[in-house]
Amino acid sequence: MRRSTIAATALLALTAGAAAQESVAHPGQPHNWQINLQEALSPIEEQIHWFSNYTLAFIIPITILVAALLAWCIYRFRESRNPVPSRTSHNTLIEVIWTVAPVLVLLFLAIPSFQLLTAQYNPPREPELTVKATGYQWYWGYEYQPAQTDAANAAEAVSFESYPLSEEDRPGSGKEDKALYPRLLAVDNEMVVPVGTVIRLISTSADVIHSFALPSMGVKVDAVPGRINEYWFEPLKEGIFYGQCSELCGQSHYNMPIGLRVVSKEQFSRWLAAAGSDLEGANAQLTAEIKASGSVAVAGN
Structure with a gap:
């Protein structure tokens, strides 16, 4: 099992190295095992790359948080630990948090999104x-x-x-x-x-x-x-x-x-x-x- 894991890791490293070398030789083309956007070769694409990374800074923590909460609920409130279900109808603090937090996240995403959209249709100078x-x-x-x-x-x-x-x-x-x-x-x-x-x-x-x-x-x-x-x-x-x-x-x-x-x-x-x-x-x-x-x-x- 250990040898298989080492071999798989080595193969993955070699494949990633080959893909990176191919990307350097032919920038901008799609490559095997590619997970990122293609190379940015225009000002707008550079902004798109930035916005993609900026969005991931919100998506990844939110995904981890939701997955952790689901795991905790499955463990904490399973039938063996809670034979009698709770009859709690609401929690004001939690409701405020899950309303305000998404609004703030959407606000932080909307502002740069609208800025990027505006830049896409407004060239920096008169087209030649x-x-x-x-x-x-x-x-x-x-x-x-x-x-x-x-x-x-x-x-x-x-x-x-x-x-x-x-x-x-x-x-x-x-x-x-x-x-x-x-x-x-x-x-x-x-x-x-x-x-x-x-x-x-x-x-x-x-x-x-x-x-x-x-x-x-x-x-x-x-x-x-x-x-x-x-x-x-x-x-x-x-x-x-x-x-x-x-x-x-x-x-x-x-x-x-x-x-x-x-x-x-x-x-x-x-x-x-x-x-x-x-x-x-x-x-x-x-x-x-x-x-x-x-x-x-x-x-x-």
Whole structure:
């Protein structure tokens, strides 16, 4: 028994170590044995992480307290110790405590919750780029809209569809590396945005309800037919990041990934200028620049 316990502990430690090493190599991706949220790669996701830990500071003590009270009641008031049940009808002090305490807990949770909700829909400055994401069964369409101060920019003409990358298309697209382009998450055309830029995301749908979700960026916004929903995010790190449709939308809902490629502002400007007339060539040029600079960083769903 002792040897089995030691072996199980060692196996768990090795597994956790491997998962931690994998997480360092590929930040932001889901990993085996992962229990935490994905790496925060935007200001909003950092706030979400903080609020998650803050909430756990209340949940864990409350759970322990309730479990302890249940155990004590089971032990103290079992039939063998209390053959004649108590006829106590109420206790004023206990009733005051279990009314006031939850109100205080909810108050401490509500204030930062409303602050986070407000931050999610109020960017810190005027967005520099607007991207419209339209959900289809079962892929995404992107349309770039320039800022008002840059109306003549080629972004006005950039629009494309992003389909799930099939295994047959990997060799031809140069996306054989499954660590960088994971199965069921990789796409043929990623949405390209510049790092350190406030981006307005407009979401809608052409058929049924979808949901545009990028966990590492703190993005989750519904795509509803005939309706426009708005959100914002600011990537803090260059790399390729993945998300998925998070609203059940039909047979191929499981295979409706979102690919986001975050690049430097200079790389984005060059890509944007070329993508309007030759998207495939612009993507190939961007990929070559990234490989040459060695700046590829992987992140995930």
